[in-house]
Amino acid sequence: MRLDRNLFHLIWAVAAAVALWPHAASAEPISAERVAAALTKLEALAQGAVDDGGVPGLAIAVVHDDEVVFLKGFGHREAGKPEAVDADTVFQIASLSKPVSATVVAALVSDGVVSWDSKIADLDPAFRLADPYPASELTIRDLFSHRSGLPGTAGDDLEDIGYDRATILHRLRFVPPSSSFRAGYSYSNFGLTEGAVAAARPTGKPWEDIAEEKLYRPLGMASTSSRHADFVQHADRAALHVRVDGAWAARIKRDPDAQSPAGGVSSTARDLAQWVRLLLGDGVYAGKTLIAADALEQTHVPLMTRGKNPVSGGESFYGLGWNIEFGRHGLSWGHAGAFSVGARTLVTIFPREKLGIVILANAFPTGVPEGLSDSFADLVFEGSVEKDWIEAWNGIYVGLFGPMVETAKAAYARPPSPPTPSRPAGAYVGRYASDFIGDAVVSGAGDGLVLKLGPSGARTYSLAHFDGDRFVTFPDAETPDRPAGVSFAVGPDGKASAITIDFLDDNHMGTLRRAPD
Missing domain, CATH: 3.40.710.10 (DD-peptidase/beta-lactamase superfamily)
Incomplete structure (x- = not known):
């Protein structure tokens, strides 16, 4: 944000x-x-x-x-x-x-x-x-x-x-x-x-x-x-x-x-x-x-x-x-x-x-x-x-904004001990969409994930695992040490059905549904 x-x-x-x-x-x-x-x-x-x-x-x-x-x-x-x-x-x-x-x-x-x-x-x-x-x-x-x-x-x-x-x-x-x-x-x-x-x-x-x-x-x-x-x-x-x-x-x-x-x-x-x-x-x-x-x-x-x-x-x-x-x-x-x-x-x-x-x-x-x-x-x-x-x-x-930044830092200072492992990258990879945000594309990158947003994937965010199906990214260029969460909702088939991007969720518009392959 x-x-x-x-x-x-x-x-x-x-x-x-x-x-x-x-x-x-x-x-x-x-x-x-x-x-x-x-x-x-x-x-x-x-x-x-x-x-x-x-x-x-x-x-x-x-x-x-x-x-x-x-x-x-x-x-x-x-x-x-x-x-x-x-x-x-x-x-x-x-x-x-x-x-x-x-x-x-x-x-x-x-x-x-x-x-x-x-x-x-x-x-x-x-x-x-x-x-x-x-x-x-x-x-x-x-x-x-x-x-x-x-x-x-x-x-x-x-x-x-x-x-x-x-x-x-x-x-x-x-x-x-x-x-x-x-x-x-x-x-x-x-x-x-x-x-x-x-x-x-x-x-x-x-x-x-x-x-x-x-x-x-x-x-x-x-x-x-x-x-x-x-x-x-x-x-x-x-x-x-x-x-x-x-x-x-x-x-x-x-x-x-x-x-x-x-x-x-x-x-x-x-x-x-x-x-x-x-x-x-x-x-x-x-x-x-x-x-x-x-x-x-x-x-x-x-x-x-x-x-x-x-x-x-x-x-x-x-x-x-x-x-x-x-x-x-x-x-x-x-x-x-x-x-x-x-x-x-x-x-x-x-x-x-x-x-x-x-x-x-x-x-x-x-x-x-x-x-x-x-x-x-x-x-x-x-x-x-x-x-x-x-x-x-x-x-x-x-x-x-100091308290807000510090609260965000504290929330992601350390994962639970021990953290719940993430699922295989394939569970999260795919295209998600909403009328408001448009497309979000998640792809694998080494040991982590990459999220692309905006027209033609204009913005790229690295996602690091935090706990379970929750990841963390650092979206603000002006406050590069301020974290934000990115969470996946996983369905019975073991694949994520939705993604919620916290730094786009001010107006509860940050959840995107998986688009058909």
């Missing part, structure tokens, strides 16, 4: 708890002088975070009163190499793509191409959910607010094993809902992706072209794209970093094209500052109305509650691709992004104060973006930093 499947939901659940700290917002207007004083200290904090090894590199943009008042890079694009991060370094922004994509759809709404309440059944008649009624009533608004009933990780597992967007969206029909339609919030990368793709369909153009046409090009965001191929063509781009033996290392690459509207945008601090200007201008940019204010305003209406803060009891909400918070410094809009293979991003906007900050980092796990954003808000609203927010957020991020 890739760790970033539920990562963004977990991040925001925690973010809500911190953002809703009980504190009255300042009643005083935010002057340019106060912002300038805060920026001097923010710059020092950012440089300190890089110097202390908090992240290899950072880029920050701050907008106030329709002006980009801060724009700077810190550190390096890749650890151990001399190339510096600057305002034009291109980062993969992960789930910060969601509010960007919501802005693109708002432009389509503004142009009358669709409405937020356009039905998916009308826009994309081939798309289905497991239950007929939600499928017939589902709207763009439902998918961008994560209230479709789709489980949060639905489709992420198929992306892990190499399937493309069209295949993944088609197979969502086989996933049972995690809640009643419009009754529960479940953060879904591929649900939002379908909402965006469907919104673009009346234009006859791919989503990636529409994003460029409706947002990137009008704002002069020349380094921004919704295609991974464009990202890798930039010489000035940030590598993804993870911790290896306590040091940052660029080990893994991530192609998020399958979920591009939800997590596949790449951009720079300079470009995203122009986007923030548009948002703070209620759709007006450089004196010209690009998006009708009412179409854009809909993205910031609280639609789904994400739970109560255990400290203050305050509520946190989700709109259309945005978090809406009523926190320590009043109303804010925001969104975090993360790839567990090495990216962290954040936008925080205080609309009443016409103030916004974007922070891009090339590492995971780290709480540096939230720490700097919270510190900057304290400096602007209070004049001083309330606490060491970077340290507090680092603790949260480092601890997000």
Whole structure:
């Protein structure tokens, strides 16, 4: 299981708890002088975070009163190499793509191409959910607010094993809902992706072209794209970093094209500052109305509650691709992004104060973006930093998945003594299939077994015997020491009739039946 499947939901659940700290917002207007004083200290904090090894590199943009008042890079694009991060370094922004994509759809709404309440059944008649009624009533608004009933990780597992967007969206029909339609919030990368793709369909153009046409090009965001191929063509781009033996290392690459509207945008601090200007201008940019204010305003209406803060009891909400918070410094809009293979991003906007900050980092796990954003808000609203927010957020991020990984390790630390022997390889070898996962092929390899998954067996996993008909594999490139079980159900004929793949079983969709020979 890739760790970033539920990562963004977990991040925001925690973010809500911190953002809703009980504190009255300042009643005083935010002057340019106060912002300038805060920026001097923010710059020092950012440089300190890089110097202390908090992240290899950072880029920050701050907008106030329709002006980009801060724009700077810190550190390096890749650890151990001399190339510096600057305002034009291109980062993969992960789930910060969601509010960007919501802005693109708002432009389509503004142009009358669709409405937020356009039905998916009308826009994309081939798309289905497991239950007929939600499928017939589902709207763009439902998918961008994560209230479709789709489980949060639905489709992420198929992306892990190499399937493309069209295949993944088609197979969502086989996933049972995690809640009643419009009754529960479940953060879904591929649900939002379908909402965006469907919104673009009346234009006859791919989503990636529409994003460029409706947002990137009008704002002069020349380094921004919704295609991974464009990202890798930039010489000035940030590598993804993870911790290896306590040091940052660029080990893994991530192609998020399958979920591009939800997590596949790449951009720079300079470009995203122009986007923030548009948002703070209620759709007006450089004196010209690009998006009708009412179409854009809909993205910031609280639609789904994400739970109560255990400290203050305050509520946190989700709109259309945005978090809406009523926190320590009043109303804010925001969104975090993360790839567990090495990216962290954040936008925080205080609309009443016409103030916004974007922070891009090339590492995971780290709480540096939230720490700097919270510190900057304290400096602007209070004049001083309330606490060491970077340290507090680092603790949260480092601890997000540690217990889960350790539990998995403990489960497979050693087999029972003595273990039950496995059956001959021939009992397990064969082809298995399900409507959702597709084909799985098990073959013999020396003393063990090999499992192949995905289109044309795109992913290969070695299976080592653990106990009886249970085997173990290590499916995650970013956590190579994290085990997962693979079990066979054996029938009276001595042959396996089914295989259950634990790292594909989040939504109880990981069992495949043996296919006829």
